[in-house]
Amino acid sequence: MRKSLLIVTCFLLIINLSIAQNKLNLDYEPIITSIQTPWGIDWLPNGEMLVTDRSGKLYSWANGELKEITGVPEVVAEGQGGLLDVKVHPKYEENGWIYFSFSKAMGKDNQGKALVTTAIVRAKLQGNKLVELAEVFKAEPAFETRRHYGSRIVFDNEGYLYFSIGDRGKREINPQSLNNHCGKIHRINDDGSIPKDNPFIKNPVAMPSIYSFGHRNPQGLVYNNNTNTLWEHEHGPKGGDEVNIIQKGKNYGWPVISYGINYNGTAFTDITKKEGMEQPEIFWVPSIAPSGMDFVTSNKYPGLKGDLLVGSLSFQYLHRCKVVDGKITAQEEYFKGIGRVRVIKQAPDGYIYFGVEGKGIMKLISKE
Numbered sequence: 303m304r305k306s307l308l309i310v311t312c313f314l315l316i317i318n319l320s321i322a323q324n325k326l327n328l329d330y331e332p333i334i335t336s337i338q339t340p341w342g343i344d345w346l347p348n349g350e351m352l353v354t355d356r357s358g359k360l361y362s363w364a365n366g367e368l369k370e371i372t373g374v375p376e377v378v379a380e381g382q383g384g385l386l387d388v389k390v391h392p393k394y395e396e397n398g399w400i401y402f403s404f405s406k407a408m409g410k411d412n413q414g415k416a417l418v419t420t421a422i423v424r425a426k427l428q429g430n431k432l433v434e435l436a437e438v439f440k441a442e443p444a445f446e447t448r449r450h451y452g453s454r455i456v457f458d459n460e461g462y463l464y465f466s467i468g469d470r471g472k473r474e475i476n477p478q479s480l481n482n483h484c485g486k487i488h489r490i491n492d493d494g495s496i497p498k499d500n501p502f503i504k505n506p507v508a509m510p511s512i513y514s515f516g517h518r519n520p521q522g523l524v525y526n527n528n529t530n531t532l533w534e535h536e537h538g539p540k541g542g543d544e545v546n547i548i549q550k551g552k553n554y555g556w557p558v559i560s561y562g563i564n565y566n567g568t569a570f571t572d573i574t575k576k577e578g579m580e581q582p583e584i585f586w587v588p589s590i591a592p593s594g595m596d597f598v599t600s601n602k603y604p605g606l607k608g609d610l611l612v613g614s615l616s617f618q619y620l621h622r623c624k625v626v627d628g629k630i631t632a633q634e635e636y637f638k639g640i641g642r643v644r645v646i647k648q649a650p651d652g653y654i655y656f657g658v659e660g661k662g663i664m665k666l667i668s669k670e
Contacts, residue, residue, distance in 0.1 A: 326603070328637075330637065330666055331664065341355065342403075342455075358377040371430050376406075381449050382450065382451060387401075388400065389463075403451075405420060406421040422465060424438055452519070458532070459527055466486075466487050466521070466523050468520065474557075481509065487534060501551030535612060536556075538589055539565060540589065541561055542587065543592050545583045545630065547583060553579050555576065588616075592615070594643065594646040595612045596647050597609070600648060602652040602668060603654070609623060621634075622634050640664075641661050645657040
């Protein structure tokens with residue numbers, strides 16, 4: 303297996319070099335510098351930007367002015383948890399709903415350990431305050447761990463709400479079992495109810511919201527409106543980060559198959575392929591620690607249109623995946639050393655914004 307990993311890794315490096323000669327002339331400018339850990343970004347129809355800080359704060363930004371929004375649900379801002387993603391309902395002007403994912407306290411277990419889970423709420427904005435908070439999803443069971451929450455939120459063209467839930471660091475019991483929510487991509491209606499055609503809704507032991515399973519820690523999720531496809535990326539362990547196109551009811555293999563190893567260098571599986579389990583579109587060895595992703599669909603960046611942008615936490619750059627006919631054909635990196643790129647989103651006006659831990663929100667600039 304290690305020999306095959308080396309061959310594929312070298313192949314990916316060759317692809318990267320093949321387009322480096324035509325690297326695009328991109329730059330960035332800081333827009334907001336006072337948000338320490340930006341995790342989610344979205345926009346209201348009036349152009350106002352909403353930004354979550356993992357510490358538990360929510361901000362709005364418009365016309366150069368940053369305001370804090372109150373009424374945010376209480377979060378457990380420990381480890382990888384806190385206030386995570388934000389998503390404005392595509393019909394916001396009709397219903398006023400905004401959705402948030404966060405790590406939620408869930409009491410204590412029999413040993414007195416504090417339990418936490420991933421939850422999703424929706425709320426409305428009244429001035430600078432959230433009102434009418436309503437929980438639409440809560441992952442079961444809760445765990446004492448403080449990692450692998452997921453949890454990106456997207457809508458598709460039909461109004462279904464998708465979100466990712468990590469395996470919570472419990473790979474041995476969660477991702478391959480349908481009787482829990484963890485290590486899965488889920489699909490619900492915007493009010494939290496379950497679509498009648500969800501793949502496991504007739505399975506008496508399965509959680510009915512499950513759309514796909516066998517995932518580790520998906521911190522990238524985007525719906526490509528042009529191709530009606532759902533794309534996801536997830537953290538592997540030491541190596542084996544993946545980009546996947548999510549299909550209804552499919553098993554993506556974690557931890558039965560993987561291109562990664564344990565952090566201490568030992569192997570936990572000796573196979574990378576198995577019948578009935580999906581292969582990733584690409585994988586990274588070594589891990590880039592991907593977080594956030596979006597497709598470029600605007601004309602603001604010549605040469606980037608149609609491509610996928612991914613943030614790297616470990617190598618601290620903006621990662622470009624060249625997409626041709628629905629396939630990733632090449633890759634390259636921009637702004638190496640900028641910091642831990644946590645979130646990337648294209649704004650309604652076509653510009654790309656990305657959040658960097660410790661530095662705030664940046665606007666991508668094309669110098670072509």
